[in-house]
Amino acid sequence: MAEITFEGVTKVFAGNVTAVDHLDLHVADGEFMVLVGPSGCGKTTALRMLAGLEEISSGTLSIGGRVVNHVLPKDRDVAMVFQNYALYPHMSVAQNMGFALKIRGESKDEITRKVAEAASILRLSEYLDRRPKALSGGQRQRVAMGRAIVRSPRAFLMDEPLSNLDAQLRVEMRVEIARIQRLLGVATLYVTHDQIEAMTMGDRVAVMRGGKLQQVAPPQELYDRPANEFVAGFMGSPPMNLLRVRTAPAEGRLALAVGAQRLELPRAYEASHELPTDADCELVLGVRPEDIEVVDEAGSGPTLRTRVERREALGAEILVHLALVEAGAPSSVAYDEDVAITRPSVLVARMAPQARVGVGDVLNVRLNEERLHFFDALSGVSLARGTA
Amino acid sequence: MPRLTLRRRRQLAGAVFALPALVLVLGLIGLPIGQAVYYSFTQWDGLTSTWIGPSTWTQAFHNPNLWTALQNNAWLLLAVPFALGFPLLIAMLLHQRVVGWKVFRSIYFLPTAISWVVLGLVAERFFAYQGTLNSLLHVVGLAHVNTNMLGYESTALSALGITFVFTMIGTNTMLFLTGLATLDTSLEEAARIDGAGRWRIFRHITLPHLSRFIQLAFVMTVIALFSALFSLIFVMTGGGPGYATTTMEFLIYQTGFAQGDFGTAALYGLILFVLTAIVGIIQLRLIGSDE
Ligand SMILES: Nc1ncnc2c1ncn2[C@@H]1O[C@H](COP(=O)(O)OP(=O)(O)OP(=O)(O)O)[C@@H](O)[C@H]1O
Numbered sequence: 001m002a003e004i005t006f007e008g009v010t011k012v013f014a015g016n017v018t019a020v021d022h023l024d025l026h027v028a029d030g031e032f033m034v035l036v037g038p039s040g041c042g043k044t045t046a047l048r049m050l051a052g053l054e055e056i057s058s059g060t061l062s063i064g065g066r067v068v069n070h071v072l073p074k075d076r077d078v079a080m081v082f083q084n085y086a087l088y089p090h091m092s093v094a095q096n097m098g099f100a101l102k103i104r105g106e107s108k109d110e111i112t113r114k115v116a117e118a119a120s121i122l123r124l125s126e127y128l129d130r131r132p133k134a135l136s137g138g139q140r141q142r143v144a145m146g147r148a149i150v151r152s153p154r155a156f157l158m159d160e161p162l163s164n165l166d167a168q169l170r171v172e173m174r175v176e177i178a179r180i181q182r183l184l185g186v187a188t189l190y191v192t193h194d195q196i197e198a199m200t201m202g203d204r205v206a207v208m209r210g211g212k213l214q215q216v217a218p219p220q221e222l223y224d225r226p227a228n229e230f231v232a233g234f235m236g237s238p239p240m241n242l243l244r245v246r247t248a249p250a251e252g253r254l255a256l257a258v259g260a261q262r263l264e265l266p267r268a269y270e271a272s273h274e275l276p277t278d279a280d281c282e283l284v285l286g287v288r289p290e291d292i293e294v295v296d297e298a299g300s301g302p303t304l305r306t307r308v309e310r311r312e313a314l315g316a317e318i319l320v321h322l323a324l325v326e327a328g329a330p331s332s333v334a335y336d337e338d339v340a341i342t343r344p345s346v347l348v349a350r351m352a353p354q355a356r357v358g359v360g361d362v363l364n365v366r367l368n369e370e371r372l373h374f375f376d377a378l379s380g381v382s383l384a385r386g387t388a
Numbered sequence: 389m390p391r392l393t394l395r396r397r398r399q400l401a402g403a404v405f406a407l408p409a410l411v412l413v414l415g416l417i418g419l420p421i422g423q424a425v426y427y428s429f430t431q432w433d434g435l436t437s438t439w440i441g442p443s444t445w446t447q448a449f450h451n452p453n454l455w456t457a458l459q460n461n462a463w464l465l466l467a468v469p470f471a472l473g474f475p476l477l478i479a480m481l482l483h484q485r486v487v488g489w490k491v492f493r494s495i496y497f498l499p500t501a502i503s504w505v506v507l508g509l510v511a512e513r514f515f516a517y518q519g520t521l522n523s524l525l526h527v528v529g530l531a532h533v534n535t536n537m538l539g540y541e542s543t544a545l546s547a548l549g550i551t552f553v554f555t556m557i558g559t560n561t562m563l564f565l566t567g568l569a570t571l572d573t574s575l576e577e578a579a580r581i582d583g584a585g586r587w588r589i590f591r592h593i594t595l596p597h598l599s600r601f602i603q604l605a606f607v608m609t610v611i612a613l614f615s616a617l618f619s620l621i622f623v624m625t626g627g628g629p630g631y632a633t634t635t636m637e638f639l640i641y642q643t644g645f646a647q648g649d650f651g652t653a654a655l656y657g658l659i660l661f662v663l664t665a666i667v668g669i670i671q672l673r674l675i676g677s678d679e
């Protein structure tokens with residue numbers, strides 16, 4: 001067991017591809033750290049550098065306080081679960097799980113005991129004599145886990161271990177992996193591009209983009225206080241609505257121009273956010289789909305007038321795509337579906353399935369005034385105070 | 389009509405589809421074998437055959453040359469490990485991209501592309517008393533170790549074996565490289581993380597993966613050894629000195645074509661066929677037991 005520290009770790013591949021760019025990340029002992037980001041952002045590369053499978057171009061990487069930049073994989077004492085599991089095809093499940101112990105020179109009895117123990121944790125006891133070929137996808141996945149846990153390594157590295165499983169099995173294994181990790185208390189770096197895995201499994205989540213670390217925070221904090229527009233848009237499904245707006249202060253009150261409509265903001269944002277005080281400054285307003293509700297005409301708080309463009313029923317909830325109704329435009333214009341499809345919907349709202357909304361309806365929606373987000377229009381950085 | 393299980397039906401369909409091929413194989417292999425058996429009971433000079441009964445069989449086994457040839461074949465089997473080992477080593481080095489791998493990759497296959505007759509000529513020049521080997525020894529200051537491997541009964545067979553190993557390098561290396569290319573690199577990486585060093589990875593990951601390819605190479609090499617050495621022997625030694633490099637294959641040629649005793653030659657052919665078949669069957673057993 002040990003902590004893991006990336007300090008300015010950079011990986012430049014031949015041909016000048018910078019896959020990981022000055023990564024600073026600390027995984028505490030026993031912590032479950034999830035690394036998320038879109039495809040090609042350098043997650044696998046970061047993991048492979050930690051495993052010792054990839055040379056580090058610059059920076060320092062340490063495990064348990066010891067710099068491992070030039071330490072061979074076999075001497076790092078970390079275990080890795082591969083996306084394709086990489087089970088040894090000619091070995092039985094038991095031999096697969098015991099391979100590292102055998103290499104280490106442990107006695108036969110010891111190996112048998114440890115393998116049996118891990119197999120019972122993973123519910124694999126009845127498959128120990130089988131070859132990987134004769135196992136289902138979920139069972140193979142568990143063998144790959146088993147191979148990692150029998151070693152009691154200093155760290156677990158997992159690269160999208162669930163991505164080859166079907167949806168149901170994935171939910172099951174998600175819980176299982178998190179449970180086993182807590183049980184063993186081994187520092188874990190878990191790579192995924194599935195944000196549900198990121199939200200549910202990690203103690204903390206690190207979001208990467210284009211080789212650069214965007215934010216590291218506990219899942220809820222990441223969701224509630226995204227450090228920038230990218231994180232805001234990446235976490236959450238459907239993602240946060242991001243609107244380009246302009247400041248339009250009047251009589252000392254904060255207000256925004258959203259298209260042709262005015263949006264009054266509560267005073268509290270002056271203290272909590274660094275909002276521009278001048279008029280006509282561009283910025284990005286973020287609203288989560290669940291923070292939008294339908295209100296009567298005379299509602300108080302920040303409200304927008306919108307028309308329903310699309311309605312997606314997901315069973316437990318519906319997603320309502322809304323377009324701003326331009327002030328002055330007659331709201332009784334017949335609904336034109338072709339136009340609605342080509343025009344991007346401006347807002348997506350999450351509502352209860354009972355909500356009586358139909359395509360073409362004009363609605364007044366109120367944004368949850370306590371949960372608005374603001375980002376710099378150019379850099380995308382959050383304007384909230386206290387998040388650097 | 390009785391209902392057939394899916395398995396039965398599949399087997400039946402398989403048999404039906406295999407029938408034409410089976411007929412062809414039986415025709416092309418079974419017929420000549422039958423003929424060979426028949427001729428082994430006759431006196432045949434190439435034109436007319438007269439039935440003489442099993443006398444060829446009793447005489448043949450008293451012919452010391454047959455035993456010499458069989459012995460030579462057995463000795464040559466010692467070349468097989470080298471004909472597999474060197475290509476395995478070369479393939480591993482090429483696979484790991486040692487310095488100069490690109491150059492070597494383009495030349496290792498050359499011997500395979502050249503006719504064995506030419507290779508035999510080159511080898512003959514190499515081992516000859518005034519040949520390349522002695523020149524090389526001279527250059528490195530070992531002029532007093534004058535060799536004449538093809539000239540002595542004790543060493544001619546070794547020279548033949550060495551040449552054979554050389555001729556097999558290209559094919560076997562290519563076979564092993566193909567095997568290595570199909571090895572999932574993440575297995576090797578998993579093993580590295582599991583703590584295995586180079587040797588352990590080779591022993592526990594690479595070698596088991598290559599086992600099929602090695603078995604195939606083994607069969608091909610043994611069969612080549614028993615039945616494709618003719619051109620090398622013909623060019624390099626003519627079976628001599630004495631009978632030192634006469635293998636079964638070469639003996640068949642000598643008996644049939646040089647001495648005109650086709651009946652006996654047919655019998656020798658049968659013996660060689662049985663020997664080759666035994667190797668093949670043992671090999672099939674080994675492969676079969678793996679699954
Ligand atoms: N061996 C390599 N040589 C050159 N470039 C590479 C190599 N491996 C990865 N890259 C590049 O580095 C970048 C990061 O790749 P990486 O595999 O780490 O992405 P990832 O975040 O794991 O993506 P995914 O979610 O699709 O697995 C990509 O642009 C990729 O093309």
Ligand SMILES: [Mg+2]
Pocket residue numbers: 043044045
């Ligand atoms: Mg990846």
